[in-house]
Amino acid sequence: ERLILSEHRIWEFFRGKLVQRDEEGFRRYLAIADEFAWACYSPIQAHVYADRASPSCKEPPLVFFNGGTSPFSSSRGKDFKPEEVRIAGEDLSGRDIELASKLPIPVVGLPWHQIAHLPEALVIGHEVGHLVEDDFGLTDGLQSLLLEGLAEAKAETRQGAWVKWLGEIFADIYGCLSAGPAFVGALMDFLARDYAEISFERKTEKDWSPYPTTYLRGLILLNVLEEMGFPDKVAGYRSLWDNFKSKMPREFSDDVPFIVRKLLNGNLIKSTAPGVPAASVKEIFCFSRAQQDVVDRAVKLGTKMAVAGSDIRVLFATARAAYEADPKTYIRENYGAKILTHIEKNVIRRGIRRKELPLTFQQIEEKLRGYEESARSMVDEVLRESDASLLRIQADANDVVAGATDGSNAIQPEQEKPSSARG
Template sequence: MTTPAERRRRAALLARTDGLAADLDHWLGLTADAAAPFPHHHTQVRALDAALRPLLARVREGEPRRSDVELSLIQEVWCRLRDALAQRWDASTAPFLALADDFAWSCYLPALTAARSVAAADPPAAEPPLVHLTRHAVPFALPRPAPAGRRARAAELQRALPVPLVGLPFVQSRHLPETVLTAHEVGHCVLDAFGLAGELGDLLRRTTAGAEWWTDRLHEVFADLWGTLCAGSGFAFTLADFVALTPDGPPSDRYPVPRVRVALVADTLAEAGHEDAAAELRALWNGQVVASDAVPDVLRPTVRTLLTTPLDGLGGSTLLGLFPVVPDALLRATSDALLRRAPLPPGAVASAGLLVPAAALAFHVDPDRYTTVVTALTERVHDRAAAYRERGVRGSDGSVTADAPEARGARAAARLTDLLDAW
């Protein structure tokens, strides 16, 4: 026979569980269709709902003390996603987040399309990443090494969810050029979502001298290559400025030193057909650092191997074959048009995938002029990208199959359940 205290505890647990379920329903409604406030996030919310509902059922049926701990962890991981979504209510940051989401989607979609090309249904990949603003000084993406203790458990659950988070510094919402670094963070998400780390690691061990160095830093190497393929010289020059703050930084077991990162990016530009931009990047970097920090010229064979080897995780596509190579001349002409407030050049598609790297390149080419036109330029980028943005639920054009979010959520629910059982 249960005591009154035990019944109150049980009733409170069920009420909190029902409250979280009601919040999931609320966000499903907020993203349901074109008339809803945030239709572009509907598949992400559906996937999260499918991942978390089975855990709530588990909480309802479990022993109260253990269930209370599990519910608190579930609440923590949901609220991280919920808080990220809720930033779209803030009128001061909503336009930037919409643009950043569009750009992240443009960086993620080539991998999803390639993997689907040989699959009967959507591959077991995560939903596109959800961009949000954070207090941190640099962009980051989950997964990352987890802190210790209870936070480690919440972080592990977070990494198992079907929607990865990409965090951007809050101040970046006021400086559009650095938004292009989002492409690097999406690269981390692609490497994990499509299971490419093992395949690329095996490739490096078969083909590359010093493969251990590459495999230890594969996440960062891949993310830099991916960012360059997504955004060309707009990404490359921005990254070079970003890492130039510490050109002689200490060796790391995760990051190549800055001069090597610049070399990797320059080689990627060259392999993508942008030889002039690659040479310009090398000359710019080498002209502002001491000789010992000059970019090495011996990495290109390995970069070529990474870019041109067909990958099973991408349906047999190569990394280089995923992306239509945007002519560097078009990117530069678009950046010049933004600076001069002139019409966009012929062939320029007013999407975030072009406008974000063009804005980054405009700042690189002429930061003084950029500063004088920044308000008009930023408004123009937002307006043009919004006009280009698809209406309604993202993926309704067939780029996402109808039941894919629920399938991804169900797979995540199984992983989450295993984690909870293991604790």
């Protein structure tokens, strides 16, 4: 029964996300968000897996709306619940999480309000970064590169903090690689808070949390843009970020360039193909100057801007850049809706994801057999654990019976306590 219920709960987790695509008001946006997520995910997948029919090669990420205030991703057990608000009986935990994480579909959750504001959707790139780290087993490699950077910075005493923050740092870096300066603008907009909240935020060893301070995150973004070759764009965002200050020791800010260079340029991504050398994430996946030039030319046209092209990363970046350049014109000219319509009609194709070559029937059969073998393995493991649990329960019951028989565990009558009352 437990096994059956676990399977139903895992399926329920995905059912709620799939059914959103039956709603007319959500269908278009989710399809477009899926396409952007796939454009961010597929370059790493293509480098890692020489054989796309491998069961280890996961399917494109599934984007859905949820009740959280910020985006999140669920890959290997992270935030693996239907909603940020807990609902009794719907959360997955323990073995359910582990089983769900082995399924071939990673997911990205978006706040409901983003359905009406395309310029914020670039943060999907950050969430795909989490999926990339987990699905392609990059954590150990990232930690090694981080430690190399810290050694160069002579920052070993701050290692505990940076290791704790590594997952979010990589996701921020990956977001920058997905859409360049436009992502930086979107994330800075998301992070922006009251001056005192940012400038006086301080973390200590007792409460590092998974995130660096907001100030340090902004500094990391600026350094990534610099490394990507956008010094002109850095200047504008830096003038905004310099209005804040950091309450953390100065050494943390000094560490940032060393860390960013290592994580961007270190040989991190390994291919399953024989003879293919490891490559840096920046070598495989990076928003180029040529892509940014297309964005800049479109935005300079102002009200004469015509939506064109088939590069969804450029189109998303253009939406953000146009909004930053002139929010009123962006809204008045309805650029968001125009870009969404263009993507729907000219970028998304029926059937498989854009640019993904179809598998042959034989490859599909091989992949399905691999999934079936993996499923049988998971079920067998759960059953073995259930059998072991039943044996432990039976052993405990036998101990209780034996104890009752020899009197060692028999319930003893309560001893009469002397009265403290005075007669």
